[in-house]
Amino acid sequence: MDKKNSCSNPCPIARSLALVGDAWSMLILRDAHAGLTRFDQFRKSLGIAPTMLTARLAKLTEEGLLEKRRYSEHPPRDEYVLTTAGIDFLPVLFMIGAWGRKHRGGGEMIRFMDTENGTEIQPVAIDGATGFPIGTRPISIILPTE
Numbered sequence: 445m446d447k448k449n450s451c452s453n454p455c456p457i458a459r460s461l462a463l464v465g466d467a468w469s470m471l472i473l474r475d476a477h478a479g480l481t482r483f484d485q486f487r488k489s490l491g492i493a494p495t496m497l498t499a500r501l502a503k504l505t506e507e508g509l510l511e512k513r514r515y516s517e518h519p520p521r522d523e524y525v526l527t528t529a530g531i532d533f534l535p536v537l538f539m540i541g542a543w544g545r546k547h548r549g550g551g552e553m554i555r556f557m558d559t560e561n562g563t564e565i566q567p568v569a570i571d572g573a574t575g576f577p578i579g580t581r582p583i584s585i586i587l588p589t590e
Contacts, residue, residue, distance in 0.1 A: 469500050507529075
């Protein structure tokens with residue numbers, strides 16, 4: 445995909461993928477939802493090269509999914525916290541995880557807990573017959589024409 449042109453693409457799927465379409469960015473967002481905020485926490489969790497992590501954190505911050513906050517002046521250290529846009533990405537992660545369990549051999553997902561009431565946040569249940577969230581019907585996607 446041509447990232448330069450996809451950002452101006454009228455399709456919201458193309459624009460979104462230009463931002464978070466790589467695995468590292470999605471895994472960083474997954475870990476941020478699990479409570480990780482610091483560079484070393486992300487690096488340890490993901491096993492990602494520091495240069496790659498720096499680039500992905502900068503992009504996610506620049507695009508408004510993460511916010512960089514200073515937590516130490518001496519030495520200067522920043523942490524990365526989810527913005528509203530980053531928080532709103534959680535259902536996307538749930539759906540990718542549900543799809544992966546169904547089509548890529550199960551596995552365990554990390555668990556997400558509501559910090560206010562202590563309950564576990566559940567992914568959307570998928571209808572085994574249709575592959576769509578329970579209570580919805582299959583849809584048609586009509587791509588815009590030029």
